[in-house]
Amino acid sequence: QKEVEQDPGPLSVPEGAIVSLNCTYSNSAFQYFMWYRQYSRKGPELLMYTYSSGNKEDGRFTAQVDKSSKYISLFIRDSQPSDSATYLCATHTGGFKTIFGAGTRLFVKA
């Protein structure tokens, strides 16, 4: 079993839709949770960062962590074609080793 599980998709939605992306993890020691966005043929870039449980909002993006169920979510409101990318969840315990999910490919159709 992988430490971080993520459905690779692809996920296709119309412009303006609310997008929900999810991951589960197995190690209860994970404390730091991130979402990276990766455009085609580019390296991943940090989108959102959360420590422990709770919600964090940044514009159209909301990251949510539920440590009791080991569940990580990213919500995108009013999705735009420019949001089309691969979204990777990631986590670490506070050390050096960041573990990534497989990434979900998102397509937002105009």
Added chain:
Amino acid sequence: DAGVIQSPRHEVTEMGQEVTLRCKPISGHNSLFWYRQTMMRGLELLIYFNNNVPIDDSGMPEDRFSAKMPNASFSTLKIQPSEPRDSAVYFCASSYRDSPNTGELFFGEGSRLTVL
């Protein structure tokens, strides 16, 4: 800031040949990571360095893989001999690890390796 710089961007080689990938981290960052990305396995951590010292190389798939960081501004990942299953995109990332260890990773654009 120039960001993390990787070279070459693309490499096509034949099975059995030696491959060397290069990385220049962001100035001032003290941690460097090599990841490999494939469709089947996603983004896998191969090795990471802190202050130029290898900390964990448990992700290096075989003895054919080796990595060095001779100074704070340069690292190499070498595959010798290369095999077709090594075909992947290899990413280098750097970060500044401080307390409480948030450490955003800054990735380069990757080196796309094809082994025929």
